[in-house]
Amino acid sequence: GDSVTQMEGPVTLSEEAFLTINCTYTATGYPSLFWYVQYPGEGLQLLLKATKADDKGSNKGFEATYRKETTSFHLEKGSVQVSDSAVYFCALGITGGGNKLTFGTGTQLKVEL
């Protein structure tokens, strides 16, 4: 079946450090890939997405490129801020799969001054 594997947390970084959160997937169809973020006390919010191979999703300084050859969708940001502290979830959705999402386990990011 479909699955998403992402690096375990928590990840602790200093402000302005470079961030990478790894995400790989297994899918039988043609997935769209997503990164969701959950700030403390809030619901999940869509951070970025990519719908086909080689697409790059970007938002708020975060980027992720859909790599079909390595089945990966790693999240990156060049300079993190304290306000980026949250839990990040990688997810996939199969085209024609009823809009159901398969999630990774989430990675907690803590950014310190």
Add this chain to the structure above:
Amino acid sequence: SAVISQKPSRDICQRGTSLTIQCQVDSQVTMMFWYRQQPGQSLTLIATANQGSEATYESGFVIDKFPISRPNLTFSTLTVSNMSPEDSSIYLCSAIGHYEQYFGPGTRLTVT
């Protein structure tokens, strides 16, 4: 965008009892879902809440345990029945609107 609210935000319940979680969306949406997030695990889809008909359950989830209602395009309820400590989780409501999937803040359930 769609804003989703859930009630209650958290609850502590005794085993053998039932809890109904409400989900309200501030606009009409095409699809609504219920997810579960067990401690330290990823979100797992419980079911798709269908407006005016029975919900569609994922493998491992049954209607007797998780009855779902969706009387209109903005509201749904999930009941966790005959609870056991293994049901302790965060339950999230989700909806598709404006070509994006939105999530509620979740209901944190603890069963003692």
